[in-house]
Amino acid sequence: MRVTCSPKDGQKPGTSGLRKKTKVFMSEGYLETFVQSIFDATGGAKGKTYVVGGDGRYFNERAAQVILKMAAANGARRVIVGQYALLSTPAASHLIRLNHADGGIILSASHNPGGLEADFGVKFNTANGGPAPEAMTEAIHARTKVIDEYFIADAADVNLSRIGTQEIGGMEISVIDPVADYAALMENLFDFDAIRAMFARGFRMRFDAMCAVTGPYAREILENRLGAAPGTVVNAEPLPDFGGMHPDPNPTWAHDLMERMFGPEAPDLGAASDGDGDRHMIVGRGIYVAPSDGFAVLAANAHLAPGYRDGLKGVARSMPTSAAVDRVAAALGIGCHETPTGWKFFGNLLDSGRATLCGEESFGAGSDHVREKDGLWAVLLWLNILAERTESVSEILNGHWRRFGRNYYSRHDYEALPSDVAEAVLATLRAKLPELPGQEIAGLTVAAADDFAYADPVDGSVSRGQGLRIVFTDGSRVVLRLSGTGTEGATIRLYLERHVAGPDGLSEEVQTALAPVLEAAETLAGIRSRTGRAGPDVIT
Ligand code: G6P
Ligand code: ZN
Missing domain, CATH: 3.40.120.10 (Alpha-D-Glucose-1,6-Bisphosphate, subunit A, domain 3)
Incomplete structure (x- = not known):
């Protein structure tokens, strides 16, 4: 018709x-x-x-x-x-x-x-x-x-x-x-026997499907195939309104999971996924794993899973994601690609065999097994690593920092700003970039400053204007960009990063560790003064 x-x-x-x-x-x-x-x-x-x-x-x-x-x-x-x-x-x-x-x-x-x-x-x-x-x-x-x-x-x-x-x-x-073929793919990539044995030894987990699509997948894979205790997967029924939840797996929206993981009855592993199952969050007992750190841990340990036993061809991260994975790539002697924000930029790198694993600070990680980020895949890779190493999430993360140093990292979001105000903040800073190198800002010396542009190594296309970045001589970094996914006004994302080589100073509170970088960012961009906001709406 x-x-x-x-x-x-x-x-x-x-x-x-x-x-x-x-x-x-x-x-x-x-x-x-x-x-x-x-x-x-x-x-x-x-x-x-x-x-x-x-x-x-x-x-x-x-x-x-x-x-x-x-x-x-x-x-x-x-x-x-x-x-x-x-x-x-x-x-x-x-x-x-x-x-x-x-x-x-x-x-x-x-x-x-x-x-x-x-x-x-x-x-x-x-x-x-x-x-x-x-x-x-x-x-x-x-x-x-x-x-x-x-x-x-x-x-x-x-x-x-x-x-x-x-x-x-x-x-x-x-x-x-909907589950069968996906579950079979996961069985190919991961050592289900080893994970099953870990659950049989009493390993406890809580997977919060947030009343969204991963419920049936997680139940079948974790509870039916891997033998996790019934009830491991919570909020497992996909509901038309997600049970009124905001199905975004971060400490703010998955607060129930966070409270349990920091409470007296915390299981060994906490995980959550988003509405359509491509994002994930990992929490250990009493320890939250920031996405950039989590991705670096996955890259450093992926070879422990059968699907990645031959090693990684390379890794890729979005520019605002912390450089924690860069240190892993250097140690492994593999390439590390830096792309603009957006999973589509990883497609050519995965198709051409330049990258096996990709990850973003926005709670996304994945590999060349599909061409989307994959929440449950990341959770299963963590389980496989935990089963092989027989250490806790906390031990693995702390061990990672001792070996590679720690990239303290945080994202501050200023949401629903009038578009002209947000754009003016970026435009003013962009205009200042050329004169910044060599200047001292709030005690930090600028080493380099630019507006990130990406040339795709496969098809040669160039994407400009992908975020302002200011790198200081001690390796600290400030990145500023506008969100491309918001629906109301404009959202400024401010990304703060500071590397501490260790062995001292690896267990500071994140916002405290980043305070000098935040001060430099405010001196440079004046987000608070220009927007009239007292602080960010969301901190991840
Ligand atoms: C989606 C994309 C990701 C991106 C995220 C945040 O999930 O698939 O690649 O990192 O949105 O994007 P934004 O432009 O809002 O920072
Ligand atoms: Zn999603």
Whole structure:
């Protein structure tokens, strides 16, 4: 069936697909015009195979029904869809690769709250399993501006509760268990016997799925296959509104987990994941693992897991992520790439074999097993390392700092600022950068200052304006950039870092250790004075 339509405003995909209020996506023709634009801008759907699924938030299943009918009407050959239209983002990435699909449509707004009054999102991934590159999302956006028709089959809803094959107008629909293939991939990468033995010895863990998509994955893998005690996975039922939770695994939003891990009954390991399962947080008994440190520990110990036994080809981190992993890479004698913020920048490095592991300060880590960051993968790698080393999280982290020194690190977010105010803060500092080297700022001497630009070593593309960085002669660093994922006004992110070589000074309180760098940052950028804010809204 052909339906005439008109372009909808603002269908420009951001860092991670198109994210809007759920009600906007539910308004007449909004989802349809965007999905048709995806098909149109990527050479049509005729004869193609797609993977479809999402994080279970409100509107997830309805949207999947629409996409299935549209794929059929556009002549697709086959769609692989998770039961109840559920698929975590890393599982969807894996299924695209496993089935040699032409692409995937993922329904998620990641860690944003879900519900009728909250957020929804649609993201297109390409045949390598990774997020569509910028040129493609631009082509999709261009199409949304002129679209005047879409196609949708006039068919009954697919029975998404029944695993097996169905069809709409000659298009095959495979409703699959969302967990099975992903769990099999994890079994290939990690030593499940060793982890099972550790649980059998009494190792205790708490995994907070935050009422989002990783619940069924974590239950199957941790409790059923690895023998963790029943009840290890909490908030395990994916709910349309995530039970009212903000499914973002950081100390602020996963505060219940934090309290337990610092309480008297704390288990050996605490972990949480986000709405669509690509982020993770790790907490040991009485010790929080900052994402940059966690990534460095994973890189230093990955060879203990079967999937990485032959060593790493290289590692990559986003520029604002701390340089803790750089020291590991140097010790291993492998390359360390520094990219702009955004998982899509890792795609070429992974595809070309330049990097095996990638990580970001924003609670994301992953490897070349898929082309998305992967929360549960990171948790399993930690479990594998813990099983091999038979040390606690605290012992492993402290040992890491003794060996490599400690990169004290923190991110201060100033949220929902008027855009012009936020942009002025950055513009003023940007203008000062050339004259900074050699100057002394609040007792620290500037060694280098620039606006980060990245030249992709594979396709040669150059991305400029990716964040202001000021490095001091003692190795401390200040980075300032605007968030690319916010939905309200502008968010300034201030990243502070200071390296302490040890053996003394490795166990200071983080904000205390960073106080001199914060003072230099405020002297340089004057965020507080210029925004009139007393301090940041969120500190991670
Ligand atoms: C998403 C992206 C990440 C990015 C994060 C924060 O999760 O996939 O690559 O690090 O957002 O981005 P922002 O622009 O808000 O700092
Ligand atoms: Zn996410």
